[in-house]
Amino acid sequence: MADATGELPFDELLDAVDSRKRILLDYLLKERFVQRFRPGHIREAAYSYLMGGGKSLRPAVTMLACGALGGDELQALPVAAAIEIYHTWTLVHDDVIDRDDTRRGQPTVHRDFTRRAAEEFGWATVEAEHYGMTIAMLAGDVQQSWAWSLLFEAHLERGLSAEIVLRLAQELASEVTPLLVEGEALDVQYSGRARQLDEELVLDMLWKKTGALYEFAGRAGAAVALNDADANRPEVQAIARFGSLCGIAFQIQDDILGIIGDAGQLGKPVGSDIREGKSTLLMLKALERADGRQREQLLRTLGDAAASADDIASVSALMRELGVIRYAQNISHRYVNEALAHLNMLPDNDYRRLLTLWAEYLIAREF
Amino acid sequence: MADATGELPFDELLDAVDSRKRILLDYLLKERFVQRFRPGHIREAAYSYLMGGGKSLRPAVTMLACGALGGDELQALPVAAAIEIYHTWTLVHDDVIDRDDTRRGQPTVHRDFTRRAAEEFGWATVEAEHYGMTIAMLAGDVQQSWAWSLLFEAHLERGLSAEIVLRLAQELASEVTPLLVEGEALDVQYSGRARQLDEELVLDMLWKKTGALYEFAGRAGAAVALNDADANRPEVQAIARFGSLCGIAFQIQDDILGIIGDAGQLGKPVGSDIREGKSTLLMLKALERADGRQREQLLRTLGDAAASADDIASVSALMRELGVIRYAQNISHRYVNEALAHLNMLPDNDYRRLLTLWAEYLIAREF
Numbered sequence: 261m262a263d264a265t266g267e268l269p270f271d272e273l274l275d276a277v278d279s280r281k282r283i284l285l286d287y288l289l290k291e292r293f294v295q296r297f298r299p300g301h302i303r304e305a306a307y308s309y310l311m312g313g314g315k316s317l318r319p320a321v322t323m324l325a326c327g328a329l330g331g332d333e334l335q336a337l338p339v340a341a342a343i344e345i346y347h348t349w350t351l352v353h354d355d356v357i358d359r360d361d362t363r364r365g366q367p368t369v370h371r372d373f374t375r376r377a378a379e380e381f382g383w384a385t386v387e388a389e390h391y392g393m394t395i396a397m398l399a400g401d402v403q404q405s406w407a408w409s410l411l412f413e414a415h416l417e418r419g420l421s422a423e424i425v426l427r428l429a430q431e432l433a434s435e436v437t438p439l440l441v442e443g444e445a446l447d448v449q450y451s452g453r454a455r456q457l458d459e460e461l462v463l464d465m466l467w468k469k470t471g472a473l474y475e476f477a478g479r480a481g482a483a484v485a486l487n488d489a490d491a492n493r494p495e496v497q498a499i500a501r502f503g504s505l506c507g508i509a510f511q512i513q514d515d516i517l518g519i520i521g522d523a524g525q526l527g528k529p530v531g532s533d534i535r536e537g538k539s540t541l542l543m544l545k546a547l548e549r550a551d552g553r554q555r556e557q558l559l560r561t562l563g564d565a566a567a568s569a570d571d572i573a574s575v576s577a578l579m580r581e582l583g584v585i586r587y588a589q590n591i592s593h594r595y596v597n598e599a600l601a602h603l604n605m606l607p608d609n610d611y612r613r614l615l616t617l618w619a620e621y622l623i624a625r626e627f
Numbered sequence: 628m629a630d631a632t633g634e635l636p637f638d639e640l641l642d643a644v645d646s647r648k649r650i651l652l653d654y655l656l657k658e659r660f661v662q663r664f665r666p667g668h669i670r671e672a673a674y675s676y677l678m679g680g681g682k683s684l685r686p687a688v689t690m691l692a693c694g695a696l697g698g699d700e701l702q703a704l705p706v707a708a709a710i711e712i713y714h715t716w717t718l719v720h721d722d723v724i725d726r727d728d729t730r731r732g733q734p735t736v737h738r739d740f741t742r743r744a745a746e747e748f749g750w751a752t753v754e755a756e757h758y759g760m761t762i763a764m765l766a767g768d769v770q771q772s773w774a775w776s777l778l779f780e781a782h783l784e785r786g787l788s789a790e791i792v793l794r795l796a797q798e799l800a801s802e803v804t805p806l807l808v809e810g811e812a813l814d815v816q817y818s819g820r821a822r823q824l825d826e827e828l829v830l831d832m833l834w835k836k837t838g839a840l841y842e843f844a845g846r847a848g849a850a851v852a853l854n855d856a857d858a859n860r861p862e863v864q865a866i867a868r869f870g871s872l873c874g875i876a877f878q879i880q881d882d883i884l885g886i887i888g889d890a891g892q893l894g895k896p897v898g899s900d901i902r903e904g905k906s907t908l909l910m911l912k913a914l915e916r917a918d919g920r921q922r923e924q925l926l927r928t929l930g931d932a933a934a935s936a937d938d939i940a941s942v943s944a945l946m947r948e949l950g951v952i953r954y955a956q957n958i959s960h961r962y963v964n965e966a967l968a969h970l971n972m973l974p975d976n977d978y979r980r981l982l983t984l985w986a987e988y989l990i991a992r993e994f
Binding site for chain 2 (some may be wrong): 296297298299301302349353356357359381390391393394395397398399400401402404405406408409412413415416422423425426427429430432433434437438441442444445446448449
């Protein structure tokens, strides 16, 4: 496995992901969806992140998994779209929770509508901020329902059996959402408590926050291909496990890029996890390896919302010095290697090759 | 039709509603649901309003509508439960949006968890408030998914056909949620703009915010009874129209009680609509009927978050003087009378009699 972009044919993968994203956007921009969202601010908020240049990695895995098991990946399109919109509502709400100002180089939804309430309505700061939060909350709410309606379309418009749709929907509603909400709540509760946690707790939180939805994205594609929602079939279990492990690796890479990434490429400030006091794997390990003086430096910056770029750069340098960047990279590589072992149980075809690249890309990506 | 509690046998209605609420709670407290919600704060938040003494009027109409059309109302239980939980997530989020401190005499979810972050984690005010908002946002999110999973249970556990469940689910996802979110967003955008609005705009907003879900509650009960999701059958249209009109009447009565109700009985302060600058039907009409001096008094208090109980009492007295309380009551009575005309198209039975009482109760209730 390669550990740097460029050594693997990621261009082919990125083309494959991009062509699927275009199909996805065409579908999501259909008039029957667009006209559903009112008033104008809700519509713009509901579409904002979709139009904002994300790579749509989750729906890609659904469609590729469907293809890998011999299915028609276009039949999986509404399911893949449901997963993308489902992910989007969590981003909109999480950005409020994490008080993030930018995403992919653009203002987050709540920030954007704070500005617009001030400009369009002439509202004062406190009122405008509350309006921004309100639009983000409501947009995320209506996006969650949109995700459900896309899943139902898989049956009502695309002929996937009602039974399979309901089984998948029930899994998403009764298992994935509770896990995801738990992961997000734990992430918040863990803030500022890195010293009281261990790696196992943090990895469990990452799995809930990110792995569970990637797992579902893989499994749903498999269910469409096999026309069967039985989660116990070996090939379905292999794809699900593949997604789950890749999801955790993806999140660890996100945490790494949040420290050593390039702000311009990332489209958001570096170090926000540190300013928010997040208990990432990196921070846990850094605190464990630090001597007294280093620990003091880490704890002084951790959770300091006003930490300067210099403070962040010092923590980042210290993390490199302590070897925790490399440590986290090793863990994410281990997850992807394990994921690929599961993938190798599937038939060898072009889709499987793309899924292999997709998994390797997750941890090689620089933004 | 009576216009005061006591002239109609509401005790019988309240017993009927209460016995259905007990069945509903038994169902919602099943271990498979309770254990789904983690960590503890999310679980407590998800159950908070359910345990808080609401009357559960929406699921009652679903079950009664099912019975009225000859169905087994227990078969409608998961659908009724889905509607109750669906309503609950909107309450949790709306309370954040409206910055309400109490509901039914208890702290709202975001207020409660603000206090607990301060007490349990020792967090400072700003952090604790953000935590309260975070828990309310996430609890509402997981409640929305809970509502969907209850709807799916109607098929997976109770044998309602998958086709009917998916048709109902699609209606809720693609029609009701967008309307409800639009109504809530308009309510916020209309704040402080009573002078620029007309009655038609406000009634349309009330229908979106409240009527659409009541309409769905009726129609869903009918679909279960008839084992048919065809919304065009005359008896289904009658029940849907009944629900829709009752929903608007319910919301107008809510607005009236928000001005002239008893804080103790309501479980929340009187006058919060005025303090928030809400453009209610009452305020619109009051501004229209007021002379220059009265208009000045209304506009001084409207949107003043710090308005005293005396200020509110003066506005309330002025509204009575201008006859706008009576005016709004007449409108809600007209809606209920029209609703009852639709109800009379259904077979005459005990369920229909209870639905009649239910509709009359909506506008006779004092809290």
